[in-house]
Amino acid sequence: MALTANSQTSLEGEAKRRLGILLSIPLSAVGRVTIHWVNILGSATVFLILALLKTFRPKQLSKVVHQIYYIGARSTTIIMLVSVFTGMVLGLQSYHALVSFGAQGAVGTLVSLSLIRELGPVLTAIMITARAGSATTAEIGIQRISEQIDALQTMRIDPIRHLISPRISAAIISFPILTTFFNLIGMVGGYISSVALLGLNTGVYFHSIQANVDMQDITDGLIKTIVFAVIVATVCCYHGYFAHMRKDSHGAKAVGLATTSAVVISCVLILVSDYVVTSLLI
């Protein structure tokens, strides 16, 4: 009897131990992932701070201007294209939704506030991520795997100062300008669909914009763009700069995966930070 009781106790102990192991598997996985992401967040923050500190060193202006041209000026066409159709769709949808209440006079307000507060900053950031952010990751990643970054170090040229600082600075300057551009063209798109195509009065459209858009709306939108600029530039540069340290691949494949990760993470962070910033500003 005593033997049976003992063996039953040991079986229960074994079962508890197994249950403990079973429960610890997901917990340890969560722990590992958390530590991994905290590590990345920490090193990306240090990376960003170093890049920002090195922005104000000599001989940086021409590099920043070059990057503004690359990130900003060369993104203009795609921004125009996306913004005009975004504005047209907004105009079209809001006209049809509001006309049934006889409130079509608010189309201008709806289009402009949607663009200035949300769609302008978010869509501009996503478009720049797709166009310039991916290219930045790929370019820096290739420079890393082909030892060009090591070459800079051997020449006593600080790679963060030379490659990263100008890109982050240029993004901080370009994003608000492109977003403003997006908003303006978007409002023209709204005008085309609601006024030119659907017959809304021109004066009503522009008056509703003028009357309902506050400076606060514009400022909040621009604050978001700066947050997005810092996120996109840091994420894209960081992934390229450390492409050689990826554990899942090497060489050209690592650059490809780094580019994909940079775009995906940037887009997710844009949307997450949009919510956070909006909730802080509202």
Added chain:
Amino acid sequence: MNTPLIEFLNVTKRFGDQTVLDSINLKIYEGDVTTIIGLSGAGKSVLLKHIIGLIKPDEGTILFRGKPVSKMKKKEINEALAQMSYMFQGNALFDSLTVYENVALPLLETTNLKKAEIDRRVMARIEQTELTEAVHRFPSELSGGMQKRAALARALITDPRIVLFDEPTTGQDPVRKNAILSMIAQYQRKFGFTAILVSHEIPDVYFISNRVLALYKQKIVFQGTPEELENFDHPFNDEVLSSLEDLQKELTGLYSRRKFKILNSAQLKRKKSGEPHSIVVFTLDDINSIIAHLGHDVVQESIRRMSLYIDKHFGIIGGISTRTNTSEIVTMLPHSDFAEAQNILDNFNKDFKGQGINDIGNWTGVRKLVALSGPIKFTILAGIAEGHPDEKIESIIDSAKANQKEIWTATMSRGGVNI
């Protein structure tokens, strides 16, 4: 001896579970051309990257001019790095910049020189490395050899005191390999920098090296002169040197110095002690002024063609040949005394005047360049010395060199070869 410029004390480096360098001890002296040899994947590049600080050791100490790098202040490390330059195996040229911009980059970023001065220095280096025509081209538009030269120009633009070359001849054909090594040797003499090379171009790299370090199974197994390495009794010699030298023989047609010595002593062992043999030493005279006119590539190709002609002519009668430096070929005639060797050399000279020189002179590379740069004089010196089985080969070669006289001179011009 002086304090070494760079010294490794028990340096160990691991990547994960793999030990790449295991308790490495080595010394590199100022003003020398030091070559680190070893098979591919032996860790040569990793070793070189430790010197310039791109990789830090897991264990051990690296000394720079006798001072541990780990105890140096940041300013001292920067000052040490300012004296160094690194030429990467894959060149690491910035592919979005032109050749000019690549070469100018270190000056633009690390000095406060005026644009005119930067322009002057960059153009001087570009001319020295024969890249004038490629100055506004991007690296992707250049041949492999031109990319190497652009990387070399960039490495030398800051007038470094120490230049590290990581496999400078990788991916080049035999002629270009010799051209690049010859260029490194020429600049090293001209600018007086300390050169540290990683290479497996054996034996060609010996021509320019004062010291050789052999990396074998994660350790430095030999440090000394190329001549000392030839007598080094270690598995490294059988496993590494022989395989690399056999490859070289296939590519150039000539034996390595080590193989030459082995064959030479094997031939001599078969002879009776009184039986003579002869050594002939050929030299392309005033090679530097020919290089200045025609460039390294053309001169190396000319020497290669000359080597093949010598090997073809003397090989039939049992002669064995080797190249002992960039402009010198030594041939051993195992069955000939001085008089017989003189006859053979006279016959060779007639043949060479008849056909051999046309082979070189009519080679389009020479003709094109001669047409551009103007006439250029080629002079070949030859000297014979008789040796006996109990004599050292080095002393016979020295005697042959002392007997050297002009056997042939010709001016190559747009119109052809004038002997």
